[in-house]
Amino acid sequence: MNHPTDYDPKTDAKAPHTTLQAAFDATAQDADQAALDRLLRHTRKTVAEPAKKGLGLHWGWIVGPMAAAGAAAALTLATPTTETTDAGALAVAVEPDALAVEVALAEVLADESDVDADSNGGVDGDAMVAALDPSANGENGEWFPPGDDELGDDEELEAWIAAYEVVLAGG
Amino acid sequence: MTHPGDSPAHDAHLIARAKAGDGEAFTALVRPLLPALYRVAGRLAGRAAAEDAAQEALTLAWQRIHKLRPETPFAAFLFGFAIKRAATLARGERRRKGHEDRSANQADPNRPDRPDEVMQARRLQAAIAEGLAKLPTKRRDAVVMRLDGGLGDRDIAAALGSTEGSVRVLVHHGLATLEEHLKSLGFELATRGGTP
Numbered sequence: 001m002n003h004p005t006d007y008d009p010k011t012d013a014k015a016p017h018t019t020l021q022a023a024f025d026a027t028a029q030d031a032d033q034a035a036l037d038r039l040l041r042h043t044r045k046t047v048a049e050p051a052k053k054g055l056g057l058h059w060g061w062i063v064g065p066m067a068a069a070g071a072a073a074a075l076t077l078a079t080p081t082t083e084t085t086d087a088g089a090l091a092v093a094v095e096p097d098a099l100a101v102e103v104a105l106a107e108v109l110a111d112e113s114d115v116d117a118d119s120n121g122g123v124d125g126d127a128m129v130a131a132l133d134p135s136a137n138g139e140n141g142e143w144f145p146p147g148d149d150e151l152g153d154d155e156e157l158e159a160w161i162a163a164y165e166v167v168l169a170g171g
Numbered sequence: 172m173t174h175p176g177d178s179p180a181h182d183a184h185l186i187a188r189a190k191a192g193d194g195e196a197f198t199a200l201v202r203p204l205l206p207a208l209y210r211v212a213g214r215l216a217g218r219a220a221a222e223d224a225a226q227e228a229l230t231l232a233w234q235r236i237h238k239l240r241p242e243t244p245f246a247a248f249l250f251g252f253a254i255k256r257a258a259t260l261a262r263g264e265r266r267r268k269g270h271e272d273r274s275a276n277q278a279d280p281n282r283p284d285r286p287d288e289v290m291q292a293r294r295l296q297a298a299i300a301e302g303l304a305k306l307p308t309k310r311r312d313a314v315v316m317r318l319d320g321g322l323g324d325r326d327i328a329a330a331l332g333s334t335e336g337s338v339r340v341l342v343h344h345g346l347a348t349l350e351e352h353l354k355s356l357g358f359e360l361a362t363r364g365g366t367p
Contacts, residue, residue: 024318027296029213047194
């Protein structure tokens with residue numbers, strides 16, 4: 001690949017970084033054909049599902065679980081769009097038999113920096129947990145799986161979030 | 172084969188169809204971008220998570236295609252998801268493995284099979300990973316989208332939510348810092364703007 005990769009602030013000339021580019025090319029994680037085929041199959045499988053116009057699947061952060069068996073809960077999530085780094089509040093609906101949680105995001109949304117710890121424009125789960133309800137779990141917003149006294153790790157949190165996938169209603 | 176970005180009118184037509192729920196149109200939009208998407212995901216998330224990051228980016232792009240603004244290039248839209256998902260997966264990977272070097276044991280069957288060349292390639296891969304990790308996030312993402320993704324200033328700006336002018340500066344400084352880092356580790360690089 002050859003790219004006009006250089007910006008020279010003095011001359012505004014564009015010189016190809018052939019050596020650095022070559023270094024990247026030599027160390028790139030190139031997908032083999034099998035991986036590309038899998039990505040295509042995944043894409044075809046994804047688009048085969050009914051398009052949810054105006055809706056989307058995204059993570060559900062469940063913070064500080066509170067007992068409410070049988071009760072539906074409303075979550076308000078903050079998630080950035082790709083066009084901006086501003087957080088947009090989205091209302092989600094949780095399955096009635098899921099754990100009900102109470103999340104107050106108005107304060108969080110007022111200050112995005114609390115939930116974008118590495119300033120990449122994305123909302124960070126850990127920072128979200130810490131910002132929303134640091135007292136609900138351990139110190140510094142650690143997450144404990146429901147009914148478990150041991151500190152959960154990211155895998156457990158991700159698995160639990162995946163198990164309670166929520167559908168964005170509006171946004 | 173038409174490449175997204177090569178023909179804005181063609182892209183606009185496919186995007187309109189995709190927004191209407193046409194999966195084939197969406198597939199046509201993403202297919203030419205898959206190799207670059209995988210490269211960017213791999214660089215930022217590591218080999219083990221590259222496919223996951225790419226798949227998640229594709230899923231999110233389809234599910235949020237209705238949010239794609241007319242002025243946003245499709246490649247920027249897709250890569251915007253990829254860099255965020257890759258960053259999230261990379262963070263999870265680091266926590267699980269305690270900052271283990273992601274480039275370790277990532278031998279590529281397409282790479283030279285001479286031991287010394289393999290070692291050199293691994294050293295270079297590790298050095299690049301180390302150098303990228305030291306860059307501020309936006310600078311790192313801009314460099315990777317440029318060198319691995321082949322994206323131009325406009326697409327990178329849209330993906331980062333930045334301006335083209337800012338992207339030029341991000342890339343300029345990112346490349347300079349990366350070059351210095353590689354040189355400090357003994358890798359020889361051509362002088363920027365000069366003859367190799």
